[in-house]
Amino acid sequence: MARRLFDTDFLKKLELLRLTSNRIYHGQGRGEHSTVKMGTSLEFSDYRNYQVGDDFRYIDWNIFSRLDRLFLKVFTAEEDLSIHILLDTSQSMTFGEPPKIDYAKRVAAALGYIGLSNLDRVGITTFADGIQDSMAPRRGRDHFLGLLDYCERVMCGGETDFNRALMEYSFRRKRVGLAIVISDLLDPKGFERGIEALRFARYDVLLLQILDEEDVRPTYTGLVRLRDLETNQEQRLTIDEFLLARYRERAQQWCNQIEDFCLKSQIEYLRASTLIPFEDLILKYLRHGIHLQ
């Protein structure tokens, strides 16, 4: 799948990127993310008086030559970041050409690769009306193939209960970090309470909405039976241009509501159509945000 999804050049480009978080988390091991702790990174933080037993290698001999006193250089500790990829695998994600789930899998894999390349812990969880399956957080680029295999095995099914799934996830996890939620957000019950639960559990959230163009700008007209992929519910309609225009207005209004919510909650939000080339989404649009540098 790695060969099919990502070519070598693209992977090299991904290696240059890193995922960051607004929040400062305590990591489990050494990594590349600064923490409040002092440690042994290359990033200078401060000086302190030498004490017996300190490592001579960190004494600043230039200051000693001028002041005849021993000062020790203190560096910022760098630890790893826990990246939680939450992938919506409800039945609605199978809609579209290409299916939204394929696009979402590629996004998840790419972001996972970025995290693994930067020595972060990357875990992936699928959800629909609840938590479906998880791959435990792992470090190191070696686990990228495992991540790809997991993504390839992901199957869609069931109705969406976004709030319930994310609330369940937020209560389950101990090691919080950056939560990347990938979904179409097409849930009549809404998504706000799930996102709020993640934030309450101190996750830093990046919300990626993947939509097909037909979701927001349908083109079908005439006498139709609309069948819901998740609930199998049927709606008989005679759609004309007027009704189509009204639907597009309503869809745009729905997207604006999501944007307003994320803006108020200080959550990075990006809506992507499956028509947008996948590489552009990662290398252009996500880089304009705050979590991918």
Next chain:
Amino acid sequence: MGWAAPWAFAFLALVPLVLLLHSLRLRRREVRISAVYLWEELLRERRSTLGMSKLLRSLLLLLQILGIAALTFGLADPFARLPSTKEGDIVLVLDASASMRSMAKGEERFAQARELALDLVQRLHSKSEMAIIYANARPSIKVPFTADRTLLKQTLAGLSATDEPGDLPKAVQLGRSLLGGDRSGEVLVLSDDADPQLADLLGGDKPVRTLRVTGGERNVGITKFEVRPRMNRPGEYEILVNVANFSRQPESFDLALSLNWKTLRRTHYTFEAGERQSLIFPYTGAANGVAEAVLELNDDLSADNRAATVLSDRSPVWILLVSRGNYFLENLLAGHANASVNVVSSVSPSSFEQQVQGNHIIILDGMEPPPLHFGNFLLINTSAPNLPIAVRGTADTPPVVDWDTTDPILRSVQLRDLQVRRAQIVEVGEGVKPLLYANGSPIISSFETGRLRAVHLGFDLLDTDLPLRVAFPVLMSNILEWLAPQHGTFVSHQVQAGEPYPIELDGVTADVSLRQPSGDWIKVPVTENPLLIRDTSQVGIYTVRVGKKTQRFAVNLVSREESDILPKPEERKTESPFVAGASTQETVKQPLWPYFVVLAFGLTLVEWYFWCRTGA
């Protein structure tokens, strides 16, 4: 309502077809989408204003059925039988006589007639024209033939009934004359009753129809009112009042007589239905001013409840008779009321002018006078040298062939078979008005210029049988009245409404004003002498101001025909073509299919609108 093409009802069979189609479900394309809840929100929002979808489906079905029904009815070519005027021109004769002022259900009969007329104008055929004739005492054309409905309506709105007796036959004749030539149409009379004389006008190629307005049957009226002096009893008068009850039931009322608005007497009467009485009341005293009789009751026609006259007890007329002796003339003048006669046997040229000044009238019976410059003269078998009446000889037994009955001198004078043994052959000049011709020569003529008035009789009275005829006192009375109009007999000034009233002018005054009973003053142009006051359409007291002098006269209805406001049942039976009403009104087939087609189109639009709104 009828149907010209009832076979079209077969199209109602489409209704079961529509029901069948509604029972079938439409074949719809299945589209699988991520979620339908956004669509449901949209539909909920739209359906919230229209109710449930099932109801809407039923509404659409109902609208379709109604549309088919409307279209079917339209194809069946429905029509309504509406009373209407036929294609062709109409001469509308609007009766404006006094009886049309009778009150019926709070409004005058004329108002009802006007409403009928307005309705006729409204329904006037688009290719037809209408003319309006106002039928009062002197019928006139208010609007010539026109298709301008606005003008017709405006004219009708401005008309009202008068207090005059009407002249419907003359109005109908006028209407028929308007329809002369190639015009097709009819004369339509809007009146409260069919005039019996109208029956004579039924013949001919121009039809006459009447539309009757009814209502108001209680009336007691004064049909005659006179005040006259008693013979040989100076200062004593008789007041004659003819009163009739035209109602179907007995009526009680007070009759009040007044002079100059002071009540002379008030008497209570009860008249049986149809009862008529001539009431005579004596009066002694001065007879100058306004005498009035008033019926005090509240009936349906008020114009005949009051009658008045203006009394004038004139100063005596002084007459100088210059004659060698004329038995008939002297006796006639001696019996003339309020006349003082001096008889002389010759004319004295030296004192002639003084005599002329001292007498109102000079009668020269065969005596040749000096030149005449002023005064009032009756010249019998003679002429003055300065008058344009030249005697050229005599003619024996000339036949009397023609006389002018319209002149006030010969009014009511019957001169048929007048025998004249010898008459003058007269040649008249400018200013002389010949009145009676005998063998081509005027033997009676009048002359007036400036302050000089003269009447010439071209024969000796004793050479004719005129003194032995009834016409003699009438002729003499007319001559004396014409020569000295402001003097002489007791005069009661009143005319019937609509009749002209003459005003004698002095030949100089050109400023004449008239105050109508309504209180309005109007200027009357002076075009003749005597001046005829023709606008006497209202009953009441009129005041005429001639220069600085004023005089009054009264206008009364006093018409039995107008006061009798009861309908005439016997006429209704016999003259069915003249009986107004729906039975003789034309009906036309008014096509109704356009309305049904428009309805069907409207229903289709509404159905399409709901179909678009629901999207179902």
